[in-house]
Each structure stands twice: as C-alpha cells, then as structure tokens.
Amino acid sequence: MNQTSLDLGKFQRKAIQVDEAQSRIAGHVKQGEREEVGLEQAHERYLAMDLTAPHPYPRFRRSGMDGYAILGSDTDACSSGQEIWLRVVDEIPCGSVSDKRVETGLAARIMTGAQLPEGADTVVMLEATQLREEDGQTYVGLKKRMEIGKNVTPIGHEIQEGQLLLSKGTCLGPGHISVLATFGVHRVPVYRKPRVAVFSTGSELLAVDEPLQPGKIRNSNTYMLASQIREAGGEPFILQAIHDELDLARAAVREAIAAYDIVVTSGGVSVGDYDIMGDLVRQEDVDMLFNKVTMRPGSVTTAAVIDGKLLFALSGNPGACFVGCELFVRPTIQMMLSSEQPYLPTWTVRLGADYTKVNNFTRFVRSSLEIRDGQVYAIPAQADESSVMVTIKDSDCLIVVPPTTEGLRAGEEVRVLVLQGGQIT
Amino acid sequence: MNQTSLDLGKFQRKAIQVDEAQSRIAGHVKQGEREEVGLEQAHERYLAMDLTAPHPYPRFRRSGMDGYAILGSDTDACSSGQEIWLRVVDEIPCGSVSDKRVETGLAARIMTGAQLPEGADTVVMLEATQLREEDGQTYVGLKKRMEIGKNVTPIGHEIQEGQLLLSKGTCLGPGHISVLATFGVHRVPVYRKPRVAVFSTGSELLAVDEPLQPGKIRNSNTYMLASQIREAGGEPFILQAIHDELDLARAAVREAIAAYDIVVTSGGVSVGDYDIMGDLVRQEDVDMLFNKVTMRPGSVTTAAVIDGKLLFALSGNPGACFVGCELFVRPTIQMMLSSEQPYLPTWTVRLGADYTKVNNFTRFVRSSLEIRDGQVYAIPAQADESSVMVTIKDSDCLIVVPPTTEGLRAGEEVRVLVLQGGQIT
Structure with a gap:
C-alpha cells in the first residue's frame, strides 16, 4: 500500500x-x-554462408529417357514415314560410361539418367522403337524424325559452375537439401x-x-x-x-x-x-x-x-x-540467423468482418485468414483482448489497425502480419 | 540388351x-x-486425443487492471462530476486471495490478474485514482462513473468446464501449448x-x-x-x-x-x-x-x-x-497423425504468367506464390521438367493443370496445392 x-x-x-x-x-x-551439421540434420536450419556451384549440373550430357542414344540427323530419313534401322553397339545403364562412339547408323541402348556416349546427340524413347536380330547383331528400328538434342539434358542445364546455389540465411527445406546433396555438401555450415x-x-x-x-x-x-x-x-x-x-x-x-x-x-x-x-x-x-x-x-x-x-x-x-x-x-x-526476412511478412488483404474497437495506439488484432477465389480475407478473433489466451491458437495473422477513432468495415483493405504457423483456409 | x-x-x-x-x-x-511427451517437447507434435476443459477458465473473477477493486454502484455518485472516497481495506497481489469483503464505501488495492475479493464487482485502474491518508486509514479517490463489471474477467470467460479445448490431430503450436499449460497438461498425449x-x-x-x-x-x-x-x-x-x-x-x-x-x-x-x-x-x-x-x-x-x-x-x-x-x-x-487436413490445402488463385505446355495427363507444375492487393498469383517455374532439381527449392505450390490441348493464360483462375514450406511473397 x-x-x-x-x-x-x-x-x-x-x-x-x-x-x-x-x-x-x-x-x-x-x-x-556458425556450426556444422550433417546433411540429415540440416532440415529447417539456417545456412551460414553463400554456397556456389563447384561444378555445372548436370555435369554430363544426360539421357532423359529410357531408350536409344542416336545421332538425331540419322532420323532425317524418317520424314517420309520410312523406318530406319540402327545397329545397337552398347548398353549403358545409369552410372556407367560407354567406351563406344555412336557414329551414323549406330545406336546405344541407354537408361534414364545415364551419360550419353560420345557421338550421340539425341535419345529416342524405348516405346517408340522395335528390335530385330540379324547375324548376331541387334538393330533398333524407329519411324519418327527426331529433333537433334531431344531427350538429352545438356551440361549445366540447371546450374553453371560458380553460380550461386543458396544464399546465407536460407532456411533449409526439401528443395535446398536436395541441392546440397547434389553438390556433395554432406557437412552443412549453419548458424x-x-x-x-x-x-x-x-x-x-x-x-x-x-x-x-x-x-x-x-x-x-x-x-x-x-x-x-x-x-x-x-x-x-x-x-x-x-x-x-x-x-x-x-x-x-x-x-x-x-x-x-x-x-x-x-x-x-x-x-x-x-x-x-x-x-x-x-x-x-x-x-x-x-x-x-x-x-x-x-x-x-x-x-x-x-x-x-x-x-x-x-x-x-x-x-x-x-x-x-x-x-x-x-x-x-x-x-x-541472417534470415532474409526477419520480420513477419506483411500482406495487404481484405477485412472479412467489421472491426469496431477504436484505439489511440496501433492495434495488432489476432485474426484468421481465409482465401476465396484467390482473394485473401482476414477475420478478427471474437475475443482479442490482451488477457485472452484461448484465441491465440486460432490466429493466422495480426491485423495492423492504425490509431483510429472509427472502426474498420468489412471489405476494406487492411495490412496484416502473417504468423509463421498461420494457415489460410 | x-x-x-x-x-x-x-x-x-x-x-x-x-x-x-x-x-x-x-x-x-x-x-x-500414441506416446506421451513433456510439454516442452510438444511443439509441432500431433495431439493423440480430444482434450476438454477440466475447469472453467478463468477459474476465478480476475482483475484486468492494476487498480482498486470496488463496488461499481458506489461510483453512481460520480455522475455529477463529484469525487468519491473509498476506504482501502486490503492489498491483493497476484496469486493471493483476500479474506476481506469489499462492502459499499470500501475498496481493495488489486493487481492485474489477481482474484477479486468477495463483494467487489468492478476494478478502477490505478492511473484514474488518487490516495489520501487520514487517521491511519488510506482512502482512494475517483471521479468517474464505472460500469459494473468493468476490468473484471468473469469466471469461464474464455472456456467453460467440459468445453473442447483441442481436437485429436491438432499440430501443436504456441497457442495450443499455451492452452495445454493453462490446464496443467504437462505430459501431452501425442502420436x-x-x-x-x-x-x-x-x-x-x-x-x-x-x-x-x-x-x-x-x-x-x-x-x-x-x-x-x-x-x-x-x-x-x-x-x-x-x-x-x-x-x-x-x-x-x-x-x-x-x-x-x-x-x-x-x-x-x-x-x-x-x-x-x-x-x-x-x-x-x-x-x-x-x-x-x-x-x-x-x-x-x-x-x-x-x-x-x-x-x-x-x-x-x-x-x-x-x-x-x-x-x-x-x-x-x-x-x-489424425491430421484434419492430410492432403495439401487447395486454393483457387490466378495464374501469374502464361503456361503453354500441353498434356494428356494432369500436370502438377512447381510454382511460386505472390500476393498483390490481397489477390494471390501462382507463377510457374521457368524449368519444371521432372528431371530438374534446382527449381524445387523455389516452389511454394503446385499448379494443377488438367489435361488440356491448349495452354493456360495469365490471369486465369487455377487450382493450386499449397506446399507446407511455401511462402507467399
């Protein structure tokens, strides 16, 4: 007292x-x-340095199909609906490198993801071919003209050597972790x-x-x-x-x-x-x-x-x-953590219901978010008094209500801070 | 071969x-x-049973202000601008229960969050009062008429006894964990x-x-x-x-x-x-x-x-x-995990750029999401071929492109599946 x-x-x-x-x-x-963690522990951690590509990716000309590696120009003869037959000189599983060269008139059986043999520039998919055995040789037949380079992913198609892969401060999710694995970053520098x-x-x-x-x-x-x-x-x-x-x-x-x-x-x-x-x-x-x-x-x-x-x-x-x-x-x-966006993201959305409380201070109103036909609405919680605990769990965002002597009307544009765990329904 | x-x-x-x-x-x-985890470990776990309130909350009439607990009817006399003086009979910190009864003409100093003393029904905030000592007694003076119940949170204001607190399958975030703590759920049944x-x-x-x-x-x-x-x-x-x-x-x-x-x-x-x-x-x-x-x-x-x-x-x-x-x-x-929404949430949004690829199958196109003036747009990744790894990290959603022989035009409504880690920028 x-x-x-x-x-x-x-x-x-x-x-x-x-x-x-x-x-x-x-x-x-x-x-x-900084600290280093194993790649398996990197989920949702924040990268502590910029990472650039130590090599292009893909690093070799990659087959995008199961089929036959050929010279695209060999299929020019198919223009008139004619079938051509190419002699199969090798079979290239994923992970293997062929020591054969595919010249005109030749083909190599190749799997999705395998490295194209020298000479070949095009892959024809397996389903578009047929086979024939003759004198102990295998021949593959195809009927359709192929664009040169079809079903072949060129070197560096996704990433060039030296290109920025991931920026410092990135929160690592599945796609980032895939990049790290691809480039062999098995120990990850994180904060x-x-x-x-x-x-x-x-x-x-x-x-x-x-x-x-x-x-x-x-x-x-x-x-x-x-x-x-x-x-x-x-x-x-x-x-x-x-x-x-x-x-x-x-x-x-x-x-x-x-x-x-x-x-x-x-x-x-x-x-x-x-x-x-x-x-x-x-x-x-x-x-x-x-x-x-x-x-x-x-x-x-x-x-x-x-x-x-x-x-x-x-x-x-x-x-x-x-x-x-x-x-x-x-x-x-x-x-x-060097996050690129340390503050809650701010969106402009529409108010989903009238909000009548007036303030002399800026008010942060706990609200849910809904999307209807691509338009996002924020609906203020029924009970948003400071002392009320129970509506916190239902909050997707905080509507920023500037000092006002009038209330806000449903349909008005409002600025909201989106909570990390916020769902839009 | x-x-x-x-x-x-x-x-x-x-x-x-x-x-x-x-x-x-x-x-x-x-x-x-099911298993049980300590409340500190419950973050982002999924609740394994419905939880109902074992008691109302608040469980007692709670002061929403630092001030004085009074009888609201005593302030009727202030209507004409007159100051009234009430004798202060107790001081009630948070967590204490007063054994005094507040009758007409009396008041008790009370802290935010403390239990109202018997008899009192209203709290006047500290800043609106002044004090006077007289004959070893303390008197509190106030000048404004108060609505009965002002600054008092009634029993069960947030939650009634027996009311559903949290449903089975809820993914526990800060607001849910606050509820669990409030009701003493220190061992949490989760999947x-x-x-x-x-x-x-x-x-x-x-x-x-x-x-x-x-x-x-x-x-x-x-x-x-x-x-x-x-x-x-x-x-x-x-x-x-x-x-x-x-x-x-x-x-x-x-x-x-x-x-x-x-x-x-x-x-x-x-x-x-x-x-x-x-x-x-x-x-x-x-x-x-x-x-x-x-x-x-x-x-x-x-x-x-x-x-x-x-x-x-x-x-x-x-x-x-x-x-x-x-x-x-x-x-x-x-x-x-009994999640209420096991599938990725589906929104209808606007396409942010033309998409020209045609399919005979439904295509799930990796895309980013942007919001402009409350309207959400999905922008297809530049390279969304199946074999491309690098754009996965930039994907916020998958546009669902139905089988079509024509492309889709920017501005069209499209259905998207929103990825959990998806950001809207």
Whole structure:
C-alpha cells in the first residue's frame, strides 16, 4: 500500500512506435555463431554462408529417357514415314560410361539418367522403337524424325559452375537439401540456434504440474514463448519463474544474460507495485532501449541491453506476450540467423468482418485468414483482448489497425502480419 | 540388351487418377501409435486425443487492471462530476486471495490478474485514482462513473468446464501449448512420429560424401525425401541405397517393411531394364495398389502393400519424386497423425504468367506464390521438367493443370496445392 514509493517513471514512460522499437533492437543484434551439421540434420536450419556451384549440373550430357542414344540427323530419313534401322553397339545403364562412339547408323541402348556416349546427340524413347536380330547383331528400328538434342539434358542445364546455389540465411527445406546433396555438401555450415532463456515473473504462477490453488494460475506464457522461439529458429531454455522480489530477479536475469544469447521474461512490466522487471530495467547498469511502445496489446513491452545482450521484458498478459514475442524477439532470432526476412511478412488483404474497437495506439488484432477465389480475407478473433489466451491458437495473422477513432468495415483493405504457423483456409 | 525378357506389364500399366490413387492408399493407412511427451517437447507434435476443459477458465473473477477493486454502484455518485472516497481495506497481489469483503464505501488495492475479493464487482485502474491518508486509514479517490463489471474477467470467460479445448490431430503450436499449460497438461498425449524408411535404387548413385565419378550422380532424393517426411510429421530413416539387383532389393524392402511404418524408395519404377521396383511390386506376395497414375511428373509412381504396410516406389526423377511424396507419402503420414487436413490445402488463385505446355495427363507444375492487393498469383517455374532439381527449392505450390490441348493464360483462375514450406511473397 506504500504508493508513495512509486517511482514517477512508472507512470511517465515515453512511448515509441513499433518500427522505432524494432530498429533500436536491430542495432544491438549480433550475428549468430556458425556450426556444422550433417546433411540429415540440416532440415529447417539456417545456412551460414553463400554456397556456389563447384561444378555445372548436370555435369554430363544426360539421357532423359529410357531408350536409344542416336545421332538425331540419322532420323532425317524418317520424314517420309520410312523406318530406319540402327545397329545397337552398347548398353549403358545409369552410372556407367560407354567406351563406344555412336557414329551414323549406330545406336546405344541407354537408361534414364545415364551419360550419353560420345557421338550421340539425341535419345529416342524405348516405346517408340522395335528390335530385330540379324547375324548376331541387334538393330533398333524407329519411324519418327527426331529433333537433334531431344531427350538429352545438356551440361549445366540447371546450374553453371560458380553460380550461386543458396544464399546465407536460407532456411533449409526439401528443395535446398536436395541441392546440397547434389553438390556433395554432406557437412552443412549453419548458424547455431540462438539460445534463448525464458522465464516468467509473478508469485501467482504455478508450475504446469502443480495442482491449482485459489487465486493462482499456471505458468503458460513460458511454454508458449518456448514454442514461438522454436518456430523462429531459436533454442528455448525455460528457467525457473522469478518471484516478485527485485534482488532475486536481478540475480536471475544476470545469470541468464551470462549463459544465453537472449533473455525473455513475461510479466512484471506494467505499473503495479510488484512490477519488478520495470524497476530492473531502470537500474544504472542496464541500457534500457524502451519501456513503452505505441501498440496494443503490449504497450508496456520493454527491451534493454545488459552486457551487450538483449533482454526482452514482455507483458504477462498472454495476448500481449504473444505479440511482443512476434514483433521483437522473433526478428532478433531471425537476424542472428541472417534470415532474409526477419520480420513477419506483411500482406495487404481484405477485412472479412467489421472491426469496431477504436484505439489511440496501433492495434495488432489476432485474426484468421481465409482465401476465396484467390482473394485473401482476414477475420478478427471474437475475443482479442490482451488477457485472452484461448484465441491465440486460432490466429493466422495480426491485423495492423492504425490509431483510429472509427472502426474498420468489412471489405476494406487492411495490412496484416502473417504468423509463421498461420494457415489460410 | 535382353529386351525379350521384358515383362509385358511394364508397358501395359493401367493408369488411374490421382484421387483414386490417394483413396486406395487411404484404405490401408493405420492410425499411429500414441506416446506421451513433456510439454516442452510438444511443439509441432500431433495431439493423440480430444482434450476438454477440466475447469472453467478463468477459474476465478480476475482483475484486468492494476487498480482498486470496488463496488461499481458506489461510483453512481460520480455522475455529477463529484469525487468519491473509498476506504482501502486490503492489498491483493497476484496469486493471493483476500479474506476481506469489499462492502459499499470500501475498496481493495488489486493487481492485474489477481482474484477479486468477495463483494467487489468492478476494478478502477490505478492511473484514474488518487490516495489520501487520514487517521491511519488510506482512502482512494475517483471521479468517474464505472460500469459494473468493468476490468473484471468473469469466471469461464474464455472456456467453460467440459468445453473442447483441442481436437485429436491438432499440430501443436504456441497457442495450443499455451492452452495445454493453462490446464496443467504437462505430459501431452501425442502420436509417435511415423517411422519412414527411405532409400533410393540405382547403381549410378554416389553417397553424398563420395567424390564424383564419371557418369554417376550423388544420391539427393533420399535427403530431399527425408526433409519432406520431417515436414509432414514423420521421422525419416535413410537406409543404404539399393543397387539394381532384384534379390537384394527384395531383401532390403522386406527388412525395412518389418522395421518401419512406411517404406519409400526413389528410382527403379519406369520401363527400363533395370527398373527393379517395378518388378518387385509385381511379385505374388505384394499387393500392388497402382503402378501408373495419370499425372506428370511421376506417372510411374507406384504403391503397394506388403505385410499390411505401405510401400511407395517413387520416380527417381527429382521433380517426380518430390511431387509423388507430397501427393501420396505426406497424406499417409498425416493420416497416421489424425491430421484434419492430410492432403495439401487447395486454393483457387490466378495464374501469374502464361503456361503453354500441353498434356494428356494432369500436370502438377512447381510454382511460386505472390500476393498483390490481397489477390494471390501462382507463377510457374521457368524449368519444371521432372528431371530438374534446382527449381524445387523455389516452389511454394503446385499448379494443377488438367489435361488440356491448349495452354493456360495469365490471369486465369487455377487450382493450386499449397506446399507446407511455401511462402507467399
């Protein structure tokens, strides 16, 4: 009840815009460290260097068909519907190299993917041929004129030597991994996943495996944050919740700052008597970046630099905590991974339903996304109050509602930030 | 060169439609096994049972503000701009339960998230109050009329007891994990990840860490498939490549069928002499589901049931292998996980560029997705031949081009299958 001890700063915070807050953070992000992983472990990791092609691909003239490697010009005679017969001089399975040369009048049986023999420039598919044995020799007959080069993939058709294969910061999916395998990158240089310490503050919090007690709630934000951090490419470490005591909080934060790349807390940043994270970042040895942002939910979102590392003190309200993590923590992790798009992608879509709430701050409204005939609609959640946890799971995007005294009408164009796990249905 | 030994079946395959192929597969999918994981490990796992709320949430009347818990009716007196003063009888931090009752003329200091004391029905925010000490008593003054219930979240506001929280088959992201934590589900019933054996066939294949040899290529499909399988929710196991010998292949497949839930091979399914997977599925003890599908790429895609388990023999062409996995293997894994949407989501979008290739089969064209003013466009890859590996990484979706003798024009509506890793830019 000792309200006289309240620091005036608690009430008189200077609010900054979201993009200004993001840019202050960006100024303190350090690129992540590199490590090597086996190709099988590279899925969804972020490439730590540009990779260029050590050789063209394909590296040899490749047959695109099961059939016969021939000289295309030999089929000129077929123009008038006439069948030609070529003597089969070799059979080339995949992986083998023929030592025969295919001259005019000759052919070599060849499999899909095999290297064309010298001389041959065209492949005729097996189904378009017939065979004949004569004097112990095999002859292949065909009736159709072939374009020279047909069914042959030339050297470097897909990639030239020295061409950029994959850029630093690429998140590796199936197609990228296929490229890495093709060029023999069996040890992949990736960024070490940023290690992010997560804890919540608040004496009201029970561990998830504790039975409920009157007036208390279970600590859900840390688990949610851990999942968001994983999604962003980080490795979360859930630490013990901090109780509402400044000295304990300071010690816990210091320890985490020393041991991890990023520290994220939830709770303790509003203007109540027990809002210790707010007090902590106002201490002398902490470089506070901001403690108020012109956004809802999460206007009290706070960021600071301690010993060169970023501390994010997010709101304890689930909705505000979620948004704060997406707007500030996620980009930090993504920048450490050199991601080309550290911020959530922004689309312009149509509003699927009226939105009547008015704000003096920019509001980030949890919404679902639907597509109808190629047109994308964002439908605001029924309950998007900061304190509401249950609609977070149904959110595909955040509609960015600028400060407004009027509501928005269904059908209007709106800007949305698309969440990574967002589905469009 | 022994073409006479070619089984006639190689040429005379009966082609079926993609959806018929998918439905034949679906008839043989068994639901996955359950296991329990800790909440911290639940990210991106699939829930193995419906979960209902064991209690309402919030479970108590919760303050949405730092301020004072009061009787809303006490503020009626403020209507005429008059200040009222209430005696402060308690201070309620989060997690505490007050033993005081708030009667008319009284108030209790309360923190965001704390349980309202008996009697109180409204919370006035701290910033709208002032304090006065008198005779050792503290009084809080306020000037504004408050709606009863203001800043109080009622019991069950988000979720009622017994309400469905999360459905079986939900892929768990941050919002779901928040729900699980809130309700104390610290051990989460999830499906065991389907174990999928992957190998390629073909003597032309080098291991990714082998130096290149003339005529040979590195085995890239297995790594790509492993990444696709992870993306679909499975656990891939890359086995040693099978060389082109039927007995060896049969033994390897049998062994894999016994040890894993699903077996996927790439290569060896077309009509060449060395296409052993094609031969293998025609054997008596194998229940072949199909060995030709009216699709490009990957018309030779083959599926069979051996000892009750699914074998997918995909084309060795990278593009066909990729598409075959997305159309047939992915849904199998997703169905084992009870996913609500086992097949790739289908959208109707606009074609972003002319597509001139004609087919007698349905073609699945690798494409990127762009959004402009809420309208989504699919832009076909420049090189989408089955054999081309390099454009797979740039694909966000597959345009479904029905059999056509004319091309498609930019601006036309087209149906696309959206890939899981697909980005819209």
